[in-house]
Structure formats: C-alpha cells, structure tokens
Amino acid sequence: MEELKIYNTLTRKKEVFTPIQPKFVGIYVCGPTVYGHAHLGHAKSYISFDIIVRYFRYLGYKVRYVQNITDVGHLVTDADEGEDKIVKQARLEQLEPMEIAERYTRSYFEDMDMLNVLRPDISPRASGHIPEQIELAQRLLEKGYAYEVNGNVYFDVQKFKEYGKLSGRKPDELAAAVRIQPNPEKKHPADFAVWKRAEPGHIMQWNSPWGRGYPGWHAECSVMSTKYLGQPFDIHGGGIENMFPHHECEIAQSEAAFDKPFVKYWMHNNMVTVNGQKMGKSLGNFITIKNAVKKYSPLAIRFFVLSSHYRSPLDFSDQALEAAEKGLARFHQTFVRLLKAKPAQDGKDENFEKEIDSYRRKFIEVMNDDFNTPNALAQLFEFLKEINIWLDHGKDVAKETHKKAIKIIDETAGEVLGLLPEEYSEIEAKSSGDVDLIIQILIDVRAALRKEKNFALADEIRNRLSELNIELKDTPQGTIWEYR
RNA sequence: GGCGACGUACCCAAGUGGUUAAGGGAGAGGUCUGCAAAAUCUCGAUUCGCCGGUUCGAAUCCGGCCGUCGCCUCCA
Numbered sequence: 001m002e003e004l005k006i007y008n009t010l011t012r013k014k015e016v017f018t019p020i021q022p023k024f025v026g027i028y029v030c031g032p033t034v035y036g037h038a039h040l041g042h043a044k045s046y047i048s049f050d051i052i053v054r055y056f057r058y059l060g061y062k063v064r065y066v067q068n069i070t071d072v073g074h075l076v077t078d079a080d081e082g083e084d085k086i087v088k089q090a091r092l093e094q095l096e097p098m099e100i101a102e103r104y105t106r107s108y109f110e111d112m113d114m115l116n117v118l119r120p121d122i123s124p125r126a127s128g129h130i131p132e133q134i135e136l137a138q139r140l141l142e143k144g145y146a147y148e149v150n151g152n153v154y155f156d157v158q159k160f161k162e163y164g165k166l167s168g169r170k171p172d173e174l175a176a177a178v179r180i181q182p183n184p185e186k187k188h189p190a191d192f193a194v195w196k197r198a199e200p201g202h203i204m205q206w207n208s209p210w211g212r213g214y215p216g217w218h219a220e221c222s223v224m225s226t227k228y229l230g231q232p233f234d235i236h237g238g239g240i241e242n243m244f245p246h247h248e249c250e251i252a253q254s255e256a257a258f259d260k261p262f263v264k265y266w267m268h269n270n271m272v273t274v275n276g277q278k279m280g281k282s283l284g285n286f287i288t289i290k291n292a293v294k295k296y297s298p299l300a301i302r303f304f305v306l307s308s309h310y311r312s313p314l315d316f317s318d319q320a321l322e323a324a325e326k327g328l329a330r331f332h333q334t335f336v337r338l339l340k341a342k343p344a345q346d347g348k349d350e351n352f353e354k355e356i357d358s359y360r361r362k363f364i365e366v367m368n369d370d371f372n373t374p375n376a377l378a379q380l381f382e383f384l385k386e387i388n389i390w391l392d393h394g395k396d397v398a399k400e401t402h403k404k405a406i407k408i409i410d411e412t413a414g415e416v417l418g419l420l421p422e423e424y425s426e427i428e429a430k431s432s433g434d435v436d437l438i439i440q441i442l443i444d445v446r447a448a449l450r451k452e453k454n455f456a457l458a459d460e461i462r463n464r465l466s467e468l469n470i471e472l473k474d475t476p477q478g479t480i481w482e483y484r
Numbered sequence: 485g486g487c488g489a490c491g492u493a494c495c496c497a498a499g500u501g502g503u504u505a506a507g508g509g510a511g512a513g514g515u516c517u518g519c520a521a522a523a524u525c526u527c528g529a530u531u532c533g534c535c536g537g538u539u540c541g542a543a544u545c546c547g548g549c550c551g552u553c554g555c556c557u558c559c560a
Binding site for chain 1: 488499507509516517523552556557558
C-alpha cells in the first residue's frame with residue numbers, strides 16, 4: 001500500500017506521514033473567533049480538515065482532533081491598540097461579551113453540523129485557559145525570552161534565532177518593512193505580546209502577576225494544543241493567512257518555552273475568494289453559511305469545497321455552486337439507483353468485483369497524495385459510470401457484489417468525503433408507508449393506460465405527480481419514482 | 485518595496501519529465517423511449533499565459549516577461 005504523503009509548510013515539501021506515536025494522530029486546527037456567523041471561508045477550512053481527520057480514521061488511526069474557540073476578544077485593528085472584536089460586537093448587540101461568544105459558538109457548531117463536519121474531539125475555549133497562558137508568559141520571562149514593560153509581556157524575537165522558519169520572514173526584514181508606527185515599548189518591532197495590560201474600559205480582563213490584563217493572540221493556541229496533544233504533536237492546521245504572524249509566533253513561544261519542537265507537520269489551507277478577492281471579515285465581502293444554505297444544499301457546498309484542492313484558492317460563483325449542486329445530485333441519483341436495484345442472482349460478479357477493487361485502490365492512491373479530493377471525486381464519478389453500465393445490464397447484478405458496491409461508496413464518498421446524509425432516506429425515494437403504495441397504484445394505472453396507448457392520460461399522471469416533485473422514470477426494468 | 489502562490493477547453497478543476505492532458509457543469513449529435521426523464525455512446529484543449537533554454541522527450545525543470553491573488557495589520 002502506498003504511504004500517505006502530506007505537504008508540510010515547514011519544509012515546503014510533500015513528506016511521508018509518520019506519526020509520533022504509532023497509530024495515533026494528534027491534530028490541532030485554529031478555530032474561529034466567535035463574534036459573528038461563520039462564512040464560506042470557514043466552511044472551506046473546516047471541511048478540508050474534516051476530510052483529513054476522516055481519512056486518517058479510515059486508514060485506521062486513532063485521531064484526537066483539537067480545535068479551539070477563541071472567545072477572548074482580540075483587537076479590531078492591530079496587535080497593539082484598538083477595540084476588542086467581541087466587546088465591539090457586544091456593544092452593537094447590547095449583550096454581555098460572554099453572551100456574544102456563546103451565541104456565535106452555537107451558531108458555528110450549527111453551521112458545521114449542517115455541512116456534515118464532524119465535531120472536534122476537544123473544543124477548548126481560550127477563556128478557560130487563562131492560567132495556562134499566564135504560566136507560558138512566566139516561563140518565557142524566566143528563560144529570558146520575554147520582557148515586561150508596564151504590564152505588557154513581550155516576546156523577544158531576537159532571542160529566538162529560529163524565528164521566521166515557517167513563514168520565511170526574518171525579524172530584520174520585518175523591521176525594515178513595518179507599516180505601522182513601532183510601539184516604543186518593544187525592543188524590536190517584530191516583538192509580539194504574550195500578555196497585554198488591560199486598558200481602562202476593557203471588559204474581558206484577568207488578574208496576572210503583571211496586573212489586570214488579557215492574553216496575547218498567539219498564546220491560546222500554543223497552550224491549548226500542547227495541553228491536550230503534548231509537545232511535539234503531529235499536525236497543526238490553519239488558514240494560510242495565519243501562517244504569519246500567528247503560527248510563526250506560536251512556534252517561537254512554544255519552542256522557546258520548552259526547548260523542543262512544537263509541531264511535526266504544518267498544514268495550511270487556501271482561501272475562498274469572491275470575484276478573485278479574498279473573502280474576509282475585514283473586507284466585508286463574506287457570504288455566511290446561513291445565507292448560502294438558503295440557496296444551495298449544505299452537501300452541495302461541501303461538494304464545491306472538495307472540488308478544488310485544499311491548498312488552492314476557491315473562487316465562489318453561482319455558476320460553480322450550481323455545477324456542484326448538479327454533480328452531487330447525479331451522484332445521489334446513481335447511489336439511490338444502486339440501493340434500489342434488485343440483484344438478479346446470488347453470489348458474486350467477478351468482473352464488477354474488479355471494478356470495485358480498482359476504484360478503492362485509486363481512491364486511496366489519490367487521497368494518499370496530500371488529500372487530493374478533486375481527483376478522488378473524479379475517481380468516484382468514473383466508478384458511478386461503471387455502476388450505471390452494470391445496472392443497465394441488469395442480469396449481471398449479483399447479490400454479494402451489489403452489497404460490496406454499496407459498502408465501498410458508503411465508505412469512500414460517505415464516511416471519508418462526507419457526501420452522503422446520515423440517513424439514506426434523505427436522498428432516497430421514501431419507499432415506506434402509504435405514499436409508496438398510493439404512488440404504486442398510479443404507476444400501475446399509468447402502465448395500463450400506456451398499454452392502451454392512452455398517452456394523454458398517462459402523461460397527465462406523470463405531469464401531476466411532477467408538480468408534487470415526484471418524478472416517474474420509465475426504465476427497462478419498469479417505472480421507478482423518486483422525490484426530486 | 486520584501487516574501488510566497490497561481491495562470492490547463494465556454495465555466496470549475498486534476499495532472500508537475502515519457503502511452504490517447506482526469507473528472508464535474510454547460511453545449512452539439514446518436515442510442516434507448518409513444519414522448520419525456522434517467523442512463524449510455526460520440527464530439528469538443530494537436531495543446532497547457534507569452535518568449536527563450538535544458539533534455540532523445542516538458543503543461544510538468546531553468547531563466548525572462550505579462551497577468552491574477554495572498555501575506556507583510558485583526559482574519560479560516
């Protein structure tokens with residue numbers, strides 16, 4: 001079996017994945033700051049990592065997936081001044097900051113559930129890990145990697161010689177390119193806050209050895225990842241826009257504090273764009289998931305995300321979403337057709353067993369290549385075509401092979417890609433209860449009419465059912481029906 | 485200005501040294517059907533932004549140019 005290869009941002013190469021502990025994967029992904037509804041950018045990010053986690057599990061790994069909730073407000077403009085984002089939203093909605101955090105945390109999970117994104121195993125809140133963040137700052141001070149000025153604790157980037165190894169940024173280059181007024185408290189413009197003094201009126205604040213304050217933006221991820229996964233841990237993921245400064249600073253803090261590597265594989269997913277421009281909260285051009293699902297089905301959004309590689313940007317357009325919607329519908333239709341097919345014989349169909357094995361092999365091969373989901377979808381669609389041809393033949397459909405075909409799709413497109421609903425009935429014609437019996441009567445009557453060549457009445461039955469979104473399809477094996 | 489990514493058919497998008505350049509959507513034509521729908525078959529880039537170079541051989545490697553985007557400031 002081919003080995004799983006992951007593109008590691010740290011080395012800028014695809015590397016064979018070898019876990020730190022056998023058969024166990026620890027993965028941490030930067031979660032949302034909860035001060036607004038999640039948008040399609042979040043959807044791409046968390047669907048991508050969902051697939052990665054699901055695929056590891058499919059390969060038999062035990063996965064611990066940690067994704068933080070940032071409920072400590074960080075600043076609206078830059079790292080040193082301005083208003084706290086959560087506090088600002090709290091003022092706008094006239095709620096307590098913690099109500100804002102709670103409201104949008106719930107909203108986030110609702111959206112992710114809709115998109116069939118499995119919940120992380122641990123969703124730690126930044127506000128619940130303040131003591132650990134204070135400890136990190138203290139440790140860095142003790143080791144001389146940080147210094148305190150007026151209640152602020154800054155990390156001294158010049159002391160950490162590997163600063164820049166992830167992003168390729170060097171402190172001196174950064175100093176030359178500063179676009180904002182250098183903070184006079186800092187020794188070097190690239191120094192960043194591990195702990196910040198609370199200004200008067202700052203609502204979210206805690207006691208610390210340096211007075212009232214709150215943690216720096218990067219502290220929570222350093223602390224919460226290693227608390228639950230140890231140091232080093234296997235995979236740290238996040239958006240490419242957080243590579244610098246956020247992830248660079250996490251590395252600096254954690255490695256300086258504990259003198260050992262922080263993370264083995266860094267994974268960065270690319271962004272969603274709208275008309276070629278980044279979709280982001282700051283640009284205000286974002287489409288929330290709640291709005292998107294008014295127009296497109298959640299699984300179609302998922303399909304759309306999977307249709308490009310996680311490291312490529314994904315441009316949102318109605319045309320692309322409609323294409324995804326149709327592609328997904330075609331997959332579901334074929335799957336329903338397979339589910340409903342009546343095997344014509346017992347045992348196996350050796351020829352089709354080979355098709356199934358070939359599909360499984362290719363699926364694993366392309367997923368092993370840095371989670372190539374667009375290629376995985378291509379393999380799926382080629383397999384669907386083979387299924388249709390097989391079902392068209394009818395006579396070859398053997399019981400065991402039929403079961404195996406359903407199982408392989410359930411595993412690959414269902415468990416790994418997450419493109420099947422929990423209950424097949426959501427995409428299946430509901431073939432239980434009275435509805436099915438009543439429609440069967442209509443189908444039988446229509447068959448009789450067609451036999452008498454009374455096509456006008458036969459068509460009326462089909463048209464009137466069609467108005468109820470019930471579609472009749474005359475196949476060589478008889479008439480079948482499904483909800484559109 | 486510095487760093488990085490990308491440019492493949494009408495749209496989306498794989499492929500990154502070697503048989504006919506995946507797949508989805510849209511389109512054209514055929515088969516099937518009473519007609520549809522679904523399914524299936526065929527067609528569609530002699531060519532991968534442009535120009536040079538390396539190589540027996542490049543969309544794929546190297547150099548230059550053009551274009552788009554991202555990061556350098558909160559951001560998934």
